[in-house]
Amino acid sequence: MKRLVFLPLLLIFGLHNLLVAREQQGRLTLNDTLEVNYSLIHREEFNDLDHWKAEQQPGGTVVLNGGRLEIEDKAGCTVWFDKQLHQPVMIEFTATVIDEGGPQDRVSDLNCFWLATDPWHTNFFGDAHPHRAGKFSQYDSLKLYYVGLGGHNNTKTRFRRYSGDGQKPLLPAHDLSDEAYLIVPNVPNRIRIIVFTTTIQYWRNEQLIFNVYDASPYDSGYFAFRTVNNHLFIDDFNVYELSKMDVP
Template identity: 50%
Template structure:
């Protein structure tokens, strides 16, 4: 059975949420595009996606997404004394596009270095970044800048990491409204005057041991598109 499955558009008329894609990481990484600086490594182990990273990694879901959607996944930052076990940077991009290319992967020379993503247009959350001292939301406008509103720069311990603890992350992209939830609790709720309504999703991290499982993309009913 395929790990990620696209449901035909005839199912979109249902009034309830509809599964678009899911990946439980049991078989292969054919649904993902990995951009990682050496000597990092990304692989599957015991039905989970494992990222061992030194200098920067983005693992893109290869299917372009269009809202309104909900993205769910589980993530754990491992700290067991290994060489990559730094508890920091459970990050992600969504609705990412290249302002000059229709496909994010056309003429792609990215190698996982963080600055290579600054020219993209996207939403970004860095959860427990900067050595687990900050959690930030940004909207990249596609001009190389990365503005961050003061209310989107958090340092409260409730929004940081506990090592070896699995977090359930939910992203709701509903037109102008963008929400990021951790374990069911809203971390960011942003209304965008110029919303990004389609693009690619990617796990983003650096210098850690990150484990991902149960990736799930749901199409939300049009009534939820706010």
């Protein structure tokens, strides 16, 4: 009897280890001609906020809640991951926009910045920090990539490349309004962001929403969750380094 119980437990334990290993490293196809290796370099359990810096307008909160990051915002919030990232890189996280009748439960603005740098301040979190307090326009002077998922009251999903001089052009191909690209409330969104040399990709639940070629890509910078006047839960935040697969 003990033997019959023991063997399945071994199998379950082995399968669990295999799944964990696959999460930590593996292969990923970016397009028809490019396949890459990925390897985990950071996993965030949200047991504390040691690696996170919140810039938020009055009236909102950024707290830990059961192993998740909970953002309730009134007038603008940016939550930075404090480790500088270098491409090629992949960032993944799960985010849920809450709509349960709360005061900030507005279905809109599941947004993020990545590979952000400040050309006007040497220390991104030092001398630059007092100039940023969660108001969206305060980030116009940065160099970064941005996606606003379900912005404008969940009517638009947009990709922009901020150039560091206030310019953040919006190309027609990067301005989406089809329902397939908008937010479904109370449903987890698994977001995957990839920067591999000149290829920038943004995925949601295995749906490739943006596949952008950038002839002058950003090489390094910081990641942030960005939102305004809504209620989010975020968990399962992972960062991977990428490398091109060797051709046999």
